[in-house]
Amino acid sequence: MDQKVEIEISGHKAWIENVTAQAAGGILVPWDDRLCVFLSFDESVESILGFYVYLPVHPAAYGKEVFLEAVKREGEKELERHLRLARVVRAQRVQEEEKQRALDRIAEAVKTAIGLTESG
Numbered sequence: 001m002d003q004k005v006e007i008e009i010s011g012h013k014a015w016i017e018n019v020t021a022q023a024a025g026g027i028l029v030p031w032d033d034r035l036c037v038f039l040s041f042d043e044s045v046e047s048i049l050g051f052y053v054y055l056p057v058h059p060a061a062y063g064k065e066v067f068l069e070a071v072k073r074e075g076e077k078e079l080e081r082h083l084r085l086a087r088v089v090r091a092q093r094v095q096e097e098e099k100q101r102a103l104d105r106i107a108e109a110v111k112t113a114i115g116l117t118e119s120g
Helices: 064-114
Strands: 005-009 012-022 034-045 048-056
Touching: 005 034, 005 064, 012 048, 012 064, 034 064, 048 064
Parallel strands: none
Antiparallel strands: 005 012, 012 034, 034 048
16 A cells, blocks of 8 residues: 655645656656656645645755655645636636626527517
8 A cells, every 4th residue: 555645735734645757858848857746635725635746856865854845845836826826717717707697687688678588
């Protein structure tokens, strides 16, 4: 059974679930070699359940504390980025819903005006 390593990210309980490596190369991978660390939260953080953070690969191996601190630092940055994006998406959704309601009112008025529905 795979183990999880508990870590705190911006005051939220999280786990490091996996660490993989990704080699750079070619047009599709424009970044340097990196470690991919998957983090998950014990509870949804504004609908965010988890995400990856990416760390540079060092010739010398990470020690436990250095690695955990790097994951925490990058996790906090990435969580804030995800939260900002989620706020923008929610605001856009509210605007789209308001616009749709206004259009629906216009459509209802037109249907009433031409006799498709009864005025009431």
